[in-house]
Amino acid sequence: MPRITTLVRHLEARGLKVEYVKGWSTRGSSSFNPKGVMDHWTAGPKGSKSRPSLRVVTNGRPGLPGPLCNVYLDRKGTAVVVAAGRANHGGYGSWKGHTGNSKFFGIEAEAANASDWTDAMRDAYPSVNAALLDAINEDDASYVCGHSEYALPRGRKIDINGYTMDDMREQTQAVLRGGKVTAKPKPAPKPNTKPKPKPKVKKQWNDKLPDGSTIFPTDYEDLVLDKGFGQITVGAFQILMEAIKIGVRYNQRWDGDWGKLSVKDGMEWLQSNGYYKVMQHARGGYPKGTKLKVDGGDGYWFWYELQRFLKARGFYNKTTEGVPLKLDGDPEGWTIYGFQRYMNTQNGS
Numbered sequence: 001m002p003r004i005t006t007l008v009r010h011l012e013a014r015g016l017k018v019e020y021v022k023g024w025s026t027r028g029s030s031s032f033n034p035k036g037v038m039d040h041w042t043a044g045p046k047g048s049k050s051r052p053s054l055r056v057v058t059n060g061r062p063g064l065p066g067p068l069c070n071v072y073l074d075r076k077g078t079a080v081v082v083a084a085g086r087a088n089h090g091g092y093g094s095w096k097g098h099t100g101n102s103k104f105f106g107i108e109a110e111a112a113n114a115s116d117w118t119d120a121m122r123d124a125y126p127s128v129n130a131a132l133l134d135a136i137n138e139d140d141a142s143y144v145c146g147h148s149e150y151a152l153p154r155g156r157k158i159d160i161n162g163y164t165m166d167d168m169r170e171q172t173q174a175v176l177r178g179g180k181v182t183a184k185p186k187p188a189p190k191p192n193t194k195p196k197p198k199p200k201v202k203k204q205w206n207d208k209l210p211d212g213s214t215i216f217p218t219d220y221e222d223l224v225l226d227k228g229f230g231q232i233t234v235g236a237f238q239i240l241m242e243a244i245k246i247g248v249r250y251n252q253r254w255d256g257d258w259g260k261l262s263v264k265d266g267m268e269w270l271q272s273n274g275y276y277k278v279m280q281h282a283r284g285g286y287p288k289g290t291k292l293k294v295d296g297g298d299g300y301w302f303w304y305e306l307q308r309f310l311k312a313r314g315f316y317n318k319t320t321e322g323v324p325l326k327l328d329g330d331p332e333g334w335t336i337y338g339f340q341r342y343m344n345t346q347n348g349s
Protein backbone atom coordinates (compact mmCIF):
# COMPACT_ATOMS: atom_id res chain seq x y z
CA MET A 1 0.00 0.00 0.00
CA PRO A 2 1.37 3.42 -0.80
CA ARG A 3 1.02 6.62 1.20
CA ILE A 4 -2.54 7.31 2.20
CA THR A 5 -3.43 10.62 0.68
CA THR A 6 -7.12 10.35 1.46
CA LEU A 7 -6.37 11.40 5.04
CA VAL A 8 -7.46 15.00 4.67
CA ARG A 9 -10.72 14.02 3.06
CA HIS A 10 -11.55 11.48 5.77
CA LEU A 11 -10.69 13.88 8.58
CA GLU A 12 -12.90 16.56 7.07
CA ALA A 13 -15.70 14.05 6.59
CA ARG A 14 -15.67 13.48 10.35
CA GLY A 15 -16.32 17.15 10.91
CA LEU A 16 -12.85 18.03 12.15
CA LYS A 17 -10.99 21.27 11.65
CA VAL A 18 -8.18 20.16 9.37
CA GLU A 19 -4.89 21.75 8.43
CA TYR A 20 -1.80 20.21 6.96
CA VAL A 21 1.93 20.67 6.97
CA LYS A 22 3.32 21.46 3.55
CA GLY A 23 4.59 18.33 1.85
CA TRP A 24 2.34 16.02 3.89
CA SER A 25 1.26 13.92 0.92
CA THR A 26 4.78 12.75 0.13
CA ARG A 27 6.16 12.70 3.69
CA GLY A 28 6.95 9.34 5.32
CA SER A 29 7.89 6.07 3.72
CA SER A 30 5.56 4.58 1.13
CA SER A 31 6.12 1.18 2.68
CA PHE A 32 2.96 1.61 4.68
CA ASN A 33 0.09 -0.78 5.20
CA PRO A 34 -1.73 0.36 8.34
CA LYS A 35 -4.13 -1.96 10.11
CA GLY A 36 -4.77 0.24 13.08
CA VAL A 37 -4.19 3.53 14.84
CA MET A 38 -1.79 4.31 17.68
CA ASP A 39 -2.54 7.21 20.02
CA HIS A 40 0.22 9.27 21.61
CA TRP A 41 0.78 12.46 23.50
CA THR A 42 3.78 14.62 22.73
CA ALA A 43 4.90 15.13 26.34
CA GLY A 44 5.43 18.74 25.32
CA PRO A 45 5.14 21.71 27.68
CA LYS A 46 2.12 21.58 29.99
CA GLY A 47 -0.72 23.91 29.20
CA SER A 48 0.94 25.23 26.07
CA LYS A 49 -1.10 27.59 23.93
CA SER A 50 0.48 27.01 20.57
CA ARG A 51 2.00 24.06 18.74
CA PRO A 52 5.37 23.61 20.39
CA SER A 53 5.87 20.04 19.14
CA LEU A 54 4.67 20.34 15.57
CA ARG A 55 8.09 20.96 14.14
CA VAL A 56 9.71 18.00 15.83
CA VAL A 57 6.92 15.58 14.92
CA THR A 58 7.33 16.70 11.33
CA ASN A 59 11.10 16.79 11.02
CA GLY A 60 12.22 14.39 13.73
CA ARG A 61 15.09 14.94 16.08
CA PRO A 62 18.73 13.86 16.18
CA GLY A 63 18.81 10.10 15.95
CA LEU A 64 15.18 9.76 14.94
CA PRO A 65 14.17 10.99 11.51
CA GLY A 66 10.72 12.46 10.98
CA PRO A 67 7.90 12.23 10.45
CA LEU A 68 7.04 11.09 13.98
CA CYS A 69 3.29 10.90 13.38
CA ASN A 70 0.69 11.04 10.66
CA VAL A 71 -1.65 13.46 12.38
CA TYR A 72 -0.87 16.05 15.03
CA LEU A 73 -3.74 17.19 17.23
CA ASP A 74 -3.31 20.72 18.57
CA ARG A 75 -4.71 22.22 21.75
CA LYS A 76 -7.75 23.60 19.92
CA GLY A 77 -8.65 20.23 18.49
CA THR A 78 -7.38 20.96 15.01
CA ALA A 79 -6.12 17.88 13.17
CA VAL A 80 -2.89 18.82 11.43
CA VAL A 81 -1.93 16.29 8.78
CA VAL A 82 1.82 15.75 8.93
CA ALA A 83 2.46 12.71 6.76
CA ALA A 84 0.61 10.36 4.47
CA GLY A 85 3.35 7.74 4.72
CA ARG A 86 4.86 5.63 7.46
CA ALA A 87 6.00 7.59 10.53
CA ASN A 88 8.47 6.77 13.32
CA HIS A 89 6.28 6.63 16.37
CA GLY A 90 5.80 3.17 17.82
CA GLY A 91 9.13 1.51 18.35
CA TYR A 92 9.04 -2.11 19.35
CA GLY A 93 5.72 -3.64 20.36
CA SER A 94 2.54 -5.36 19.29
CA TRP A 95 -1.23 -4.82 19.16
CA LYS A 96 -3.74 -7.34 17.90
CA GLY A 97 -0.93 -9.25 16.27
CA HIS A 98 0.37 -6.29 14.31
CA THR A 99 3.80 -4.92 14.87
CA GLY A 100 5.86 -2.05 13.48
CA ASN A 101 5.23 1.45 12.25
CA SER A 102 4.16 0.23 8.83
CA LYS A 103 1.06 -1.26 10.49
CA PHE A 104 -0.13 1.79 12.43
CA PHE A 105 -1.11 5.35 11.86
CA GLY A 106 0.35 7.51 14.59
CA ILE A 107 -1.46 10.43 16.21
CA GLU A 108 0.46 12.85 18.43
CA ALA A 109 -1.65 15.10 20.62
CA GLU A 110 -0.07 18.19 22.16
CA ALA A 111 -0.34 17.19 25.79
CA ALA A 112 2.22 17.03 28.56
CA ASN A 113 0.65 14.15 30.46
CA ALA A 114 -2.58 12.50 31.56
CA SER A 115 -4.00 15.64 33.11
CA ASP A 116 -3.17 18.06 30.33
CA TRP A 117 -6.02 17.65 27.84
CA THR A 118 -8.21 20.46 26.61
CA ASP A 119 -11.91 19.86 26.07
CA ALA A 120 -11.39 20.55 22.40
CA MET A 121 -8.81 17.80 22.20
CA ARG A 122 -11.02 15.34 24.05
CA ASP A 123 -13.82 16.10 21.63
CA ALA A 124 -11.62 15.71 18.59
CA TYR A 125 -9.38 12.75 19.43
CA PRO A 126 -11.99 9.96 18.94
CA SER A 127 -13.02 11.52 15.63
CA VAL A 128 -9.41 11.57 14.44
CA ASN A 129 -9.15 7.88 15.32
CA ALA A 130 -12.40 7.21 13.47
CA ALA A 131 -11.25 9.12 10.38
CA LEU A 132 -8.02 7.15 10.17
CA LEU A 133 -9.94 3.89 10.52
CA ASP A 134 -12.23 5.14 7.76
CA ALA A 135 -9.17 5.58 5.56
CA ILE A 136 -8.43 1.86 5.82
CA ASN A 137 -12.05 0.68 5.77
CA GLU A 138 -11.94 -0.51 9.34
CA ASP A 139 -15.02 -0.06 11.50
CA ASP A 140 -13.82 -1.81 14.63
CA ALA A 141 -12.44 0.62 17.20
CA SER A 142 -10.49 -2.14 18.90
CA TYR A 143 -7.85 -1.43 16.24
CA VAL A 144 -7.08 1.75 18.15
CA CYS A 145 -4.41 1.38 20.80
CA GLY A 146 -2.45 3.62 23.07
CA HIS A 147 1.32 3.66 22.69
CA SER A 148 1.67 2.22 26.20
CA GLU A 149 -0.63 -0.67 25.27
CA TYR A 150 1.45 -1.46 22.19
CA ALA A 151 4.96 -0.90 23.47
CA LEU A 152 7.11 -3.77 24.64
CA PRO A 153 8.50 -4.38 27.11
CA ARG A 154 5.48 -3.31 29.15
CA GLY A 155 6.10 -0.05 30.89
CA ARG A 156 8.41 1.26 28.18
CA LYS A 157 5.87 3.94 27.29
CA ILE A 158 3.30 5.82 29.34
CA ASP A 159 1.29 7.55 26.65
CA ILE A 160 -1.57 7.74 26.76
CA ASN A 161 -2.33 6.31 30.18
CA GLY A 162 -4.98 7.89 32.30
CA TYR A 163 -7.21 9.09 29.43
CA THR A 164 -8.22 6.14 29.39
CA MET A 165 -7.83 4.07 26.22
CA ASP A 166 -10.97 2.07 27.00
CA ASP A 167 -12.94 5.31 27.03
CA MET A 168 -11.15 6.36 23.88
CA ARG A 169 -12.12 3.18 22.05
CA GLU A 170 -15.69 3.43 23.27
CA GLN A 171 -15.95 7.01 22.03
CA THR A 172 -14.26 6.11 18.76
CA GLN A 173 -16.72 3.28 18.25
CA ALA A 174 -19.58 5.69 18.91
CA VAL A 175 -18.25 8.03 16.24
CA LEU A 176 -17.91 5.13 13.82
CA ARG A 177 -21.52 4.15 14.49
CA GLY A 178 -22.50 7.65 13.54
CA GLY A 179 -23.17 8.72 17.06
CA LYS A 180 -21.63 11.62 18.86
CA VAL A 181 -19.06 11.73 21.55
CA THR A 182 -21.40 11.96 24.47
CA ALA A 183 -20.73 12.80 28.09
CA LYS A 184 -17.59 14.70 28.66
CA PRO A 185 -15.06 12.11 29.78
CA LYS A 186 -14.34 12.13 33.45
CA PRO A 187 -11.13 13.75 34.60
CA ALA A 188 -8.16 11.51 34.08
CA PRO A 189 -7.95 8.91 36.81
CA LYS A 190 -4.56 8.08 38.13
CA PRO A 191 -2.90 5.29 36.18
CA ASN A 192 -3.98 2.17 38.00
CA THR A 193 -0.58 0.70 38.58
CA LYS A 194 1.44 1.72 41.62
CA PRO A 195 0.96 4.54 44.09
CA LYS A 196 0.97 7.81 42.18
CA PRO A 197 3.32 7.20 39.30
CA LYS A 198 4.11 10.49 37.67
CA PRO A 199 4.95 10.90 34.03
CA LYS A 200 7.27 13.76 34.75
CA VAL A 201 10.62 12.24 34.14
CA LYS A 202 11.75 15.22 32.13
CA LYS A 203 12.05 17.41 35.15
CA GLN A 204 13.57 14.82 37.38
CA TRP A 205 17.25 14.61 37.96
CA ASN A 206 18.29 11.09 38.18
CA ASP A 207 20.26 10.75 41.34
CA LYS A 208 17.15 9.49 43.06
CA LEU A 209 13.82 7.97 42.20
CA PRO A 210 10.94 10.36 41.80
CA ASP A 211 8.82 10.47 44.93
CA GLY A 212 10.01 7.05 45.92
CA SER A 213 8.16 5.50 42.99
CA THR A 214 9.71 3.21 40.47
CA ILE A 215 9.01 5.15 37.30
CA PHE A 216 11.87 5.16 34.87
CA PRO A 217 12.07 7.15 31.68
CA THR A 218 9.81 5.49 29.20
CA ASP A 219 10.78 7.88 26.49
CA TYR A 220 14.51 7.64 26.27
CA GLU A 221 14.69 11.20 25.03
CA ASP A 222 13.30 12.24 28.38
CA LEU A 223 16.46 11.15 30.08
CA VAL A 224 18.04 14.25 31.55
CA LEU A 225 21.68 14.83 30.55
CA ASP A 226 22.98 15.34 34.05
CA LYS A 227 26.12 13.20 33.85
CA GLY A 228 24.85 11.24 36.82
CA PHE A 229 24.79 7.48 36.65
CA GLY A 230 21.87 7.28 39.04
CA GLN A 231 18.94 4.92 39.22
CA ILE A 232 16.98 6.61 36.46
CA THR A 233 19.81 6.33 33.97
CA VAL A 234 20.54 2.75 34.97
CA GLY A 235 16.82 1.94 34.83
CA ALA A 236 16.62 3.35 31.30
CA PHE A 237 19.59 1.20 30.35
CA GLN A 238 17.92 -1.89 31.84
CA ILE A 239 14.74 -1.17 29.89
CA LEU A 240 16.76 -0.78 26.74
CA MET A 241 18.56 -4.08 27.32
CA GLU A 242 15.27 -5.86 27.80
CA ALA A 243 13.87 -4.24 24.66
CA ILE A 244 16.77 -5.51 22.58
CA LYS A 245 16.86 -8.84 24.41
CA ILE A 246 20.33 -8.69 25.83
CA GLY A 247 21.46 -10.73 28.80
CA VAL A 248 19.30 -11.12 31.87
CA ARG A 249 15.60 -10.59 31.45
CA TYR A 250 14.29 -8.07 33.89
CA ASN A 251 10.68 -9.03 33.22
CA GLN A 252 9.77 -5.42 33.81
CA ARG A 253 11.25 -5.41 37.26
CA TRP A 254 13.86 -2.83 36.54
CA ASP A 255 15.46 -1.68 39.72
CA GLY A 256 17.89 0.95 38.50
CA ASP A 257 20.61 -0.82 40.40
CA TRP A 258 23.98 -1.02 38.70
CA GLY A 259 24.69 -4.47 40.03
CA LYS A 260 26.66 -7.35 38.67
CA LEU A 261 23.88 -8.60 36.35
CA SER A 262 23.35 -5.19 34.81
CA VAL A 263 27.07 -4.77 34.27
CA LYS A 264 27.17 -8.18 32.62
CA ASP A 265 24.37 -7.06 30.31
CA GLY A 266 26.38 -3.98 29.48
CA MET A 267 29.35 -6.15 28.61
CA GLU A 268 27.29 -8.48 26.43
CA TRP A 269 25.68 -5.51 24.76
CA LEU A 270 29.09 -4.01 23.95
CA GLN A 271 30.24 -7.38 22.65
CA SER A 272 27.20 -7.64 20.40
CA ASN A 273 28.34 -4.35 18.91
CA GLY A 274 31.92 -5.53 18.41
CA TYR A 275 33.37 -3.95 21.56
CA TYR A 276 34.62 -5.31 24.87
CA LYS A 277 36.35 -8.27 23.29
CA VAL A 278 40.06 -7.79 23.86
CA MET A 279 42.29 -5.30 25.62
CA GLN A 280 43.11 -2.45 23.25
CA HIS A 281 46.50 -1.86 24.85
CA ALA A 282 48.73 -3.44 27.45
CA ARG A 283 47.64 -2.80 30.99
CA GLY A 284 48.22 -4.20 34.46
CA GLY A 285 50.75 -6.75 33.23
CA TYR A 286 48.45 -8.06 30.51
CA PRO A 287 49.46 -7.67 26.89
CA LYS A 288 47.35 -5.96 24.26
CA GLY A 289 44.87 -8.44 22.80
CA THR A 290 44.12 -10.22 26.08
CA LYS A 291 40.56 -11.50 26.02
CA LEU A 292 38.09 -9.59 28.21
CA LYS A 293 35.71 -11.49 30.46
CA VAL A 294 31.99 -10.91 30.96
CA ASP A 295 32.39 -10.90 34.70
CA GLY A 296 30.09 -8.10 35.80
CA GLY A 297 32.91 -6.01 37.20
CA ASP A 298 32.71 -2.53 35.76
CA GLY A 299 36.38 -1.74 35.83
CA TYR A 300 38.61 0.19 33.48
CA TRP A 301 37.93 -1.92 30.41
CA PHE A 302 34.17 -1.73 30.61
CA TRP A 303 34.24 2.06 30.64
CA TYR A 304 37.03 2.26 28.11
CA GLU A 305 35.07 0.12 25.66
CA LEU A 306 31.88 2.06 26.34
CA GLN A 307 33.82 5.23 25.51
CA ARG A 308 35.03 3.66 22.25
CA PHE A 309 31.46 2.62 21.38
CA LEU A 310 30.15 6.12 22.09
CA LYS A 311 33.01 7.85 20.32
CA ALA A 312 32.42 5.82 17.13
CA ARG A 313 28.84 7.12 17.16
CA GLY A 314 29.67 10.74 17.86
CA PHE A 315 28.56 10.76 21.50
CA TYR A 316 31.95 11.02 23.13
CA ASN A 317 34.11 13.46 21.23
CA LYS A 318 34.24 16.85 22.90
CA THR A 319 32.91 18.57 25.98
CA THR A 320 30.28 21.23 25.38
CA GLU A 321 33.18 23.72 25.62
CA GLY A 322 34.94 21.91 22.78
CA VAL A 323 37.64 20.17 24.82
CA PRO A 324 38.50 16.83 23.20
CA LEU A 325 37.61 13.78 25.29
CA LYS A 326 40.10 11.00 25.91
CA LEU A 327 39.63 7.26 26.06
CA ASP A 328 40.66 6.87 29.66
CA GLY A 329 38.33 4.21 31.06
CA ASP A 330 37.12 6.63 33.66
CA PRO A 331 33.39 6.56 34.37
CA GLU A 332 33.37 10.29 34.89
CA GLY A 333 30.84 12.87 33.81
CA TRP A 334 31.37 13.07 30.07
CA THR A 335 31.25 9.30 29.65
CA ILE A 336 27.86 9.22 31.34
CA TYR A 337 26.78 12.31 29.45
CA GLY A 338 27.59 10.57 26.16
CA PHE A 339 25.83 7.42 27.34
CA GLN A 340 22.73 9.43 28.22
CA ARG A 341 22.84 11.22 24.87
CA TYR A 342 23.09 7.85 23.14
CA MET A 343 20.05 6.57 25.05
CA ASN A 344 18.15 9.72 24.10
CA THR A 345 18.25 8.47 20.52
CA GLN A 346 16.87 5.03 21.22
CA ASN A 347 13.17 5.77 20.78
CA GLY A 348 11.16 4.67 17.82
CA SER A 349 12.23 2.27 15.17
Ligand SMILES: [Zn+2]
Binds near residue numbers: 039040147157159
Ligand atom coordinates in the same frame (compact mmCIF):
# COMPACT_ATOMS: atom_id res chain seq x y z
ZN1 LIG B 1 4.21 7.68 22.10
